[in-house]
Amino acid sequence: MLPADYLAALQRHGIAEAGGRALPAWNAEAALAMMDDHHIATGVLSLSTPGTHLGDPAEARDLTVRLNDAHAELVKDRPDRFGMFASVPLPDVDAGLDAIAHADDDLHADGVVLLANHQGTYLGESAFDPVMAELDRRNLVVFVHPAALPAPPVEGIPPFAADFLLDTTRAAYLLVRNGVVRRHPNLRIVLSHAGGFVPYAAHRMATGMALEAGRDMADVVEDFRTFYYDTALSGSPSALPTLLAFAKPDHILFGSDWPFAPATVVTYFTDGLDEYLAQHEGPQPTSPAINRDNAAKLFPRLQ
Incomplete structure (x- = not known):
């Protein structure tokens, strides 16, 4: 979501x-229209990078x-159509803990959204240990969206095309390498865009951790499989086989990436997902599981 108050704040910062x-552009009415066009009953919304x-x-x-309170009002008005990943103002850890408490205790958010890195500090680094511990204690769903890499961009490569995938992968790597997902078994972390490079490279990354710290490769791979993965911009005949082969069947969720992905792009990848699943019936996750059932388990309010 990109409410006017948020856009105004971004504009003030150039x-x-x-x-x-x-x-x-974004507003609730346009979101509902897009959802209706794509037969989406409910969208769990979040602020992005x-x-x-x-x-x-x-x-x-x-x-x-202000933004979380307004988001909660939107959900209150249309609880059947909208859900809420509350924003957290990291890298300020104390403010982040306050925001999590307000979102959970007062706003009854469906979860929180975190960026893969917040101004250069990645999820999985020790600075954010108190945040991850609190999210584990509260058993909140965590949606991870990539941000700008803490490095200069490469001319000619827009960050969303490649850097975002690396950013998500870096966060996932550190969450596994530094034992965050092992220490906090209640964490349910959703990685956007099919997890970046994680499904494709998990075994390679596990090899590195095994060589570095003597960890068992199978255990490391299993830690990567604890993540949930959404299908935003990933409903293609090349991405889906890897995602479906790697992720747990009940850990794959539909995602759209709208409005940064325009409606035509949402249609392209949504149709690609539906067509691929229809052509490859078998033990892999089914359309009902990815499109609804897996998410319903994560968000009991929406069942």
């Missing part, structure tokens, strides 16, 4: 694009509260 794409911490900690706290 931010006119995210991931190499111009900030698109660059998140709510735009440099000033006090501003970030205030902006997060």
